[in-house]
Amino acid sequence: MTSAQGTVGRDMELASIRAFLDSAGGRLTALLIEGEVGIGKSSLWRETVRAAEERGHRVLACQPTENEAGIGFAGLIDLLGSWVDESAAELPEPQRRALDAALMRTSSDAAVRQGAVAVAVLGVLRTLARSAPTTVAIDDPQWLDMPTRQALGFALRRLDAEPVAVVVTRRRDRLADELIEGLPVTRLAVPPMSLGATYQLVHARLGVTLARPALVRVYETSGGNPFFSLELARAWIDRGGVADVGHLPVPERLGDLLRRRLEDLPDGTRRVLLIAAAMAAPSVQELQEACDRPVERDLARAETAGVVDSSDGIVRFSHPLMAATVYGAATAAERRMLHRELAGAVRDPEERARHLALTSPEPDEALAEALEDAATRVARRGATDVAATYAQRALDFTPPGDRGASFRRATAAGVHAMAAGDRARARALFERAVADAPAGPGRAEALRWLAELSTPLGQGIALCDRALQDAGTDQAVASRIHRTRGAISYFLGDVPAAEHHAGLGVELAEGSGDDQALGMALAELAHWTYCGGGGVRRDLFERAIALDGSAGASSPRSHLAKVVMDNDEHDEARSLLTLLLDETMETGDLYSASTHRFHLAELDVWAGDWIAAIEHAEESLQLRQHLDRPGAPLYVEAMARACLGDVDEARNLAEAGLVEALRAEDVVFRMQNLHVLGFVELSLGNHEAARAFLGEATDLMRPRWNREFGDCHMVPDEIEALVALGDLARAEDLAGWMDEVARATHRPWTVATGARSRALVQAARNDLDEADATLERALAAHERLPMALELGRTLLTRGIVQRRMRRRAVARETLEQALALFEGRGATLWAERARSEIARIGVRSAAQVDLTPVERRMAALVAQGCTNQEIAASLSVSRKTVEANLSRSYRKLGVRSRAELVARLSVQREPTSTSSAPNG
Incomplete structure (x- = not known):
């Protein structure tokens, strides 16, 4: 039986393809056509393309070959070549310029980021999909060049509601293709053809009719594989068309058949x-x-x-x-010679470079220069992976006696490898550059690159010290080295050293005449000064931003966003980070975008929006997966999950982050992941385990920076665990440290959580009146601190103290406020603790028992005269949520208005006890 366009014996598969396309109009989806070599995947892929075009889809199709895998954006040129004029006009100028460069529509001396091409591809797909369903069809995507694969993968992961269908083929023995990983996938396994379909195929393609004995032999030997069947039938024809089964030539290997042809x-x-x-x-x-x-x-x-x-x-x-x-x-020698001949024959410089890269690397300065030039050209188009390969080959062709050229090419290859995210290759190349270079500023710069790539981080300190000796009087180079040393010192936990080297970096940058370098040095000095307890140096930041207003991860604006975030100025930080994220995504600076998303995730954790935090963290990890260590996104997602009570996943993520931090000697993220693990145990009431993790984190921090806590929030948690275990001596010591820092910085977080910690110690010593007064001061500080979980924990602590003071009604109200906060945010473990404390007080009247804790809290705020909008802001919920809860409360209590609700509550209110006698 013959199907559309000569596809034989595939009616069921074609029906599945049509069904897939008919159902793929409203969302992102994928079709995977898989089967063994020669089974007919490409034929079905072509039928899918034809059927999509018949349905009015915009079809972006590509059939890459092995030889195209080394050509930067070869696949993208095929996919977008006929659509770019229609879709690129709406793109921001940086993305449009990057796409034109990648597709070789324009040439420019200005380099574009590979990330900018990726963001542009996303924009093109969204633009096309807005006007018509779009099909992206790739036959055998294993041969896609890496720049295309990364750009297309970036775009597909960020589509969702757009009507885009992705169609790919895959050999059954291949691993799953990352292009469709995470997408809703329809699998179409291509089975062997039937005997009748094999007969039809041979007749249709070769114009001959096989006698049944020969047909059966062909079918059984090919296993129903159409490509193998045609090759076997051709061999039968070439040998004279003898139908006797004994004369049918059937080599054991397909390669023998192909070679014979x-x-x-x-x-x-x-x-x-x-x-x-x-x-x-x-x-x-x-x-x-x-x-x-x-x-x-x-x-x-x-x-x-x-x-x-x-x-x-x-x-x-x-x-x-x-x-x-x-x-x-x-033979291998014949292939190398052929590629050398082709390198001399082809006109395109990049095509020439591809052939040169496949020849034997014999020293030849002219060929090295050609590859070096090609690497520069490809890098300008954003194909950093290909540029790194060409630059490496240029180095391989460099004559051994030319140390200057060897140093230059090794350094350039290292920079390209870093841009491509290949840190191991970059490290090896910079090591080679250092070995080839004489002492001086050039070698100093290579040593600085090595320091930035060092793992563990401690090696970077020694490399920076070597680099400073080589820098000599070159102030610009020396300034960069001091800044690198300062940043490494910070992540090693040595804030005084970070501040010292940042200051030297500023002094040297002042004399270098490089405004951007000076701006970055000033911002780093302001950041490390803050960590050392020097407060927010707005003067330094303002000067730095005036010199450098860029949006990168190391830019002055980024440093300012992090500092004001750590200083509890969350609204300003969120505005800054959102703007920085938008700018870096528009320009395709994906690493910087990942950093900004990570900090937004931290803000969301502190604000209690843990679902948003997880989304930001996961996207941050996706953006940096080929570029950097994943420790930061792992830690912040782990903390978000810990707050939600997802303890198993929180532990898994934090343990993975801790392994990475230990490998890198990254003290900052070691502390952060230890904090997560300790917080999980504290939330579960496992105080001994909590003390072990949290104590290790605190002991890492305290000797290194002890005048500002920044984003290191583990100390109050350790104090809580210590008090629960009765270790009041260390708890008192740490609470005193928090008191000292709070007096010096006046930060709301330090004041609020420090006061709560002090109150825990006071209550443990049975000084309940002082504890209650201290918690009152803590709650006053919480008014300036938009951190819902911390507020809930302070209310929980105060409710416990008030219960022990036998102020049962007040204690219930305080605990119910805490419970409302925990429930409203989804903090399941902490909500359970609040319920347990409420249960220890006793029960209310029947009418009050009918209300949930959230409903009771909202009703209490109504009684205080709060509007629905004010209640929503107080509890960090939407106005609709307030209205829905109040409506249910009215029905339960049999009232019709806010006035009746207030009156009902005033009748049921319990008398407040003034007794402050301790009751353990």
Whole structure:
């Protein structure tokens, strides 16, 4: 049976494809066509493309080959070439410029970021999908070049509601393709063909009718594989068409069949095919120029033999296996020589570089220069992976005696490798650069790069010290080295050293004449000064931003956002970070965007919006997965999950982050992950385990920076665990430290949590009146602190103290406020603790018992005269949530208005006890 466009015996598969396309109009979805080699995946892929076009889809199609895998954005040119004019006009200028460069529509000396291309691709897909369903179809995506793969993967992961269908093929023995990872996938397994379909296929494609004995032998030997069946049938035809089963030639390996078909072609034709296999989908004209003679007759012979198809002017092999067989028939030496010949014949500099990269790397300065130039060109287009490869090969071709060229090329290759996220390769290249360079500023800069790449971080200190000796009188280089040393010192936990080297960096930058470097040095000095207890140096930040207003992760604005965030100025921090995120996403600075998202995740954790925090953290990790260590996003997602009571996942993430932090000697993220693990145990009431984790974190912090807590929030948690265990001596000591820092900084977080910690110690010593008064001061500080969980914990502590003072009604109200906060945020473990404390007080009247804790808290705020909007702001919920809860309260209490509700509550209010006698 014959299906559309000559597809034989695949009616069920074609029906599945049509059903997929008919259901794929409203959201992002994927179709995976998988099966063994030669089973007909490409034929079904082409039918999918045809069917999508019939349905009015915009189809972005690409059939990459192995030879194209090393050409930067080759796949993207195929996918977007015919659509970019229609879709790119709406893109921001940085993205439009990046896309034009990637697609080789324009040339420019200004480099573009690979991330900018990725963001542009996302914009193009969204623009196309707004006007019509869009299908992205890739046959055999394993051969996509890495820049295209990364850009397309970035875009697909961020689509959701857009009507985009992704269609890919895959050999059954291949791993799942990351392009469709996480997408809703429809799998279409392509089974062997039936005997009847095999008969139809051979008849339709080869124009012959096999007698049944021969047909059965072909079918059984091929296992129903259409490609194998056609090759076997061709072999039968070539041997005279003898139908007797005993005479059917059936080699054990398909490669033997393919090679035999090639052996029947003239030597000249095989040479033309070898050159075509070494090129990346050449046109007939390009192939003729490479062969330096007419090739039409050779192509005609090859087409008759079913080896290639050049009907549209592009020479394509009938199957990837055929191209691989042609290329593999040549020896390695013959292939290297061929690529060297092609490098001299092709016109495009990047195509020439690809061939040079596949030749034997014999010292040749001219070839090294060609590869060096190609690396620069490719880097300007944003294809950093390919640029790193070409730069590495340029270094390999460099004559051994030219140390200056070797140093320059090793350094350039290292920079490209860093941009591509290949830290291991970059480290090796900078080590080679250092070995080839004489003492001086150049070697100092290479040593500084090595310091930034050092793992563990402690190695970076020694490298910076070596670099400073080489820098000599070059103030610009020395300034950068001091700044790097300062940043490493910070992550090692040595804030005084960070502040010292940042100050030296500023002094040297002042004399260098580099405004941007001076701006960054000033911002780093302001940041480390804050961590050392020096407060928010707005004067330094204002000067730094005036010199450098960029939006990168290390820019002055980014440092300011982090400092005001740590200083509890959350609204300003959120505004800054949101703006920085928008700017870096627009320009494609994905690493910086990941940093800004990470800090937004921290803000969300503190604000109690833990679902948003998880989303920010996961996106931050996605953005930096090829670029940097994942420790930061792991820690903040772990804390969000810990707050939600998802203790198993929180532990897993924090333990993974801790392993990474220990490997890198990163003290900051070691403390943060220890804090998460300790907070989990504290939330569960496992105070001994909590003390172990939290005590280790505190002991890492206290000797290094002890005048400001910044984002290190573990000390109040350790004090709570210590009090529960009866270790009042250490608890008193840490509470005294918090008191001292609070008096010096006046930060709301330090004042509020420090007072709560002090009150815990006072209550443990049975000084309940002092504890209650201290908690009153803590709650006053909480009014300036938008941290819902911390407020809930302070209310919980005060409710316990009030219960012990036998102020039962007040204690209940305080505990119910805490419970409302915990429940409203989803803090399940802390909500359970609040319920347990409420249960210890006793029960209310029947009418009050009917109300949930959240409803009772809202009713109490109504009684205080608060509007719905004020109640929503107080409890950090939406106005609709307030209205819904009050409506339920009215029904339960049998009232119709706010006035009746207040009157009912005043009748039921319990008398307040003034007794302050302790009651353990």
